[in-house]
Amino acid sequence: MKCIEIKGRAKINLSLDVLKRREDGYHEVKMIMQQIDLYDEIALKIIGNGIILNSNCEYIPNHEGNIAYKAAMLMMDHFHIEQGVEIYINKNIPVAAGLAGGSTDAAAVMMGMNELFNLQATKKELMELGVLLGADVPFCILGGTALAEGIGERLTPIKGFDEWIVLCKPNISVSTANVYGNLEVEQISNHPKTEVMIQALENKDIKLIAENLENVLETVTEKIHPIIKDIKKKMLEYQALGSLMSGSGPTVFGIYKDYNKAKCAYENLSKVYNQVYLVKTYDECQ
Numbered sequence: 703m704k705c706i707e708i709k710g711r712a713k714i715n716l717s718l719d720v721l722k723r724r725e726d727g728y729h730e731v732k733m734i735m736q737q738i739d740l741y742d743e744i745a746l747k748i749i750g751n752g753i754i755l756n757s758n759c760e761y762i763p764n765h766e767g768n769i770a771y772k773a774a775m776l777m778m779d780h781f782h783i784e785q786g787v788e789i790y791i792n793k794n795i796p797v798a799a800g801l802a803g804g805s806t807d808a809a810a811v812m813m814g815m816n817e818l819f820n821l822q823a824t825k826k827e828l829m830e831l832g833v834l835l836g837a838d839v840p841f842c843i844l845g846g847t848a849l850a851e852g853i854g855e856r857l858t859p860i861k862g863f864d865e866w867i868v869l870c871k872p873n874i875s876v877s878t879a880n881v882y883g884n885l886e887v888e889q890i891s892n893h894p895k896t897e898v899m900i901q902a903l904e905n906k907d908i909k910l911i912a913e914n915l916e917n918v919l920e921t922v923t924e925k926i927h928p929i930i931k932d933i934k935k936k937m938l939e940y941q942a943l944g945s946l947m948s949g950s951g952p953t954v955f956g957i958y959k960d961y962n963k964a965k966c967a968y969e970n971l972s973k974v975y976n977q978v979y980l981v982k983t984y985d986e987c988q
């Protein structure tokens with residue numbers, strides 16, 4: 703029986719700007735996405751027909767409600783696959799955390815099925831197809847570091863950086879739709895300096911990267927969950943070069959150059975929160 707195992711890596715946003723609300727309800731964004739080495743493990747196996755999905759996580763559905771299941775349906779439909787696929791997701795990325803955990807699984811299923819069924823689709827083709835599942839899926843297929851525009855699907859790769867990241871997710875749930883719903887785009891006074899961030903990344907100027915971390919959704923989520931501000935403060939007390947909420951939250955990350963400082967932050971935050979991670983940024987090309 704042919705099978706394959708693949709890692710689906712999470713992302714953080716080094717900056718997140720919202721430019722306007724479109725008439726179709728989507729928001730036009732300008733974000734810098736960075737893949738990190740925190741991953742779900744996805745195993746795929748060819749079966750006679752249909753889709754079977756199982757996981758180690760009770761918080762995600764095992765039917766069409768799971769975006770990974772939807773990804774398999776889309777691949778089977780688009781490439782006229784007659785056999786079926788069995789999917790197992792070993793989830794390590796926290797759910798509804800602002801880390802694109804679902805999009806990452808969908809991307810992994812698409813890339814894995816491409817290999818498993820020898821479809822020979824290019825990354826570009828998969829990215830164009832992936833956006834039908836969600837705005838973050840194309841980036842999860844591309845990986846590395848990228849500027850994301852449009853609804854998040856227009857991607858320009860940029861040079862990444864290689865540093866330690868501490869992540870801390872408080873035990874609260876945040877709905878992305880709710881956060882965007884509460885955002886008043888015209889009222890945003892502090893837009894991220896995206897071009898400065900791109901330059902900082904190109905020059906691997908970690909100090910400038912840390913100084914320019916900015917997410918316009920942070921104020922919205924912070925208002926509902928002040929704990930986010932507390933975690934950011936803690937990250938900085940533990941000597942992070944900079945700290946920010948990722949996506950619509952609630953995960954907060956800190957950037958560390960020094961491994962020992964990162965480890966100290968990780969250990970101290972772990973005493974209070976049970977979803978704390980110490981990982982590196984990830985770029986398969988580096």
Ligand code: ATP
Binds near residue numbers: 804
């Ligand atoms: P983003 O950063 O793209 O906003 P997120 O990290 O905030 O995403 P996800 O972990 O993708 O959020 O989960 C959002 C919702 O999608 C959850 O309510 C979850 O039940 C559902 N979901 C469906 N499939 C998956 C999956 N494979 N992994 C995680 N969540 C999934």
